[in-house]
Amino acid sequence: MSIVVTGATGHLGRHVVEQLLEKVPAEEITAVVRDEAKAADFAARGVQLAVADYNAPETFDGLFSAGDKVLLISGNEFDKGRVRQHEVVIDAAKDAGVALLAYTSAPGSLTAALADDHRATEEVLLAAGLPYTLLRNGWYHENYTENLAPVLEHGAVVQAAGDGRVSSAARADYAAAAVAVLTGEGHENKAYELGGDEAWSFAEYAAELSRQTGKEIAYTPVSVEAFAGILTGAGLPGPLAAILAGVDASVEKGELVVSSGDLSRLIGRPTSPLAEAVAAALKG
Numbered sequence: 001m002s003i004v005v006t007g008a009t010g011h012l013g014r015h016v017v018e019q020l021l022e023k024v025p026a027e028e029i030t031a032v033v034r035d036e037a038k039a040a041d042f043a044a045r046g047v048q049l050a051v052a053d054y055n056a057p058e059t060f061d062g063l064f065s066a067g068d069k070v071l072l073i074s075g076n077e078f079d080k081g082r083v084r085q086h087e088v089v090i091d092a093a094k095d096a097g098v099a100l101l102a103y104t105s106a107p108g109s110l111t112a113a114l115a116d117d118h119r120a121t122e123e124v125l126l127a128a129g130l131p132y133t134l135l136r137n138g139w140y141h142e143n144y145t146e147n148l149a150p151v152l153e154h155g156a157v158v159q160a161a162g163d164g165r166v167s168s169a170a171r172a173d174y175a176a177a178a179v180a181v182l183t184g185e186g187h188e189n190k191a192y193e194l195g196g197d198e199a200w201s202f203a204e205y206a207a208e209l210s211r212q213t214g215k216e217i218a219y220t221p222v223s224v225e226a227f228a229g230i231l232t233g234a235g236l237p238g239p240l241a242a243i244l245a246g247v248d249a250s251v252e253k254g255e256l257v258v259s260s261g262d263l264s265r266l267i268g269r270p271t272s273p274l275a276e277a278v279a280a281a282l283k284g
Contacts, residue, residue, distance in 0.1 A: 002048065003182050004030040004064060006089060007073035009038040012104065015175030016071060017042055023183050054085035064096035069182050072103045074118065078240055082117040087124050094128045100188060101125065102133040102181050107193055107258055112250040114243050131188040133181050138195030138258045139168040141277035144205065148281050157206040157219045160227035164251035167195030167258040170272040177266040195258025196271040205274065212278055224249050
């Protein structure tokens, strides 16, 4: 029996593997990667590596074993048919008879186009008849704090979210929830709505940035169309810019406020506050 993590060298996957190493022997962890070189540090610590690609179904043949617990981290190639990519993993897991497949999904309240692939993947997973856990991850602090350069340069947080609030949490918090499910018991056939303990608005985010930098940073709300234009102007492909702008429209409607408390319950502690992520980003 192994705990298998797909996308193991991605931002979330790395956190998951690191936290698993604190809980279980390295030889019980399999990191699924596309590029073995990027996981050399894991291999050096005794983690098993498996090279596979969501776009090459045959690479998943025989990758899983009966009794494995699998974390399927959703792909980020929006242009390559993510549902089909995920189905490749689900089919291989079903064929192997894994004990559990946990999937990183999106909040059940989210109606933005970003959620479409997640909802469709959930349907595929439920139809497969596998023991499953849906980790419906809310927004990450890092979605904002990892791109502070333009905010600091212009002294403005520009979003299309109006006065909407976001229950974000740190990537490490969501990773801890996945680890709790992969190493714990009683999570089969459950859906967890995951988000930070404190919801915040972009005006509050701008105020926090001002407080920590000593600079005057204001929140400038714009229309969804204008925000999509700003993102394409920054080099994002049009379809991706439209998806991200659509998330802001959902934020304004309150769809990224997650009040279930599932995340802090799963990880056994309060979630990390936004101010911590801001401080870490400014130090970085």
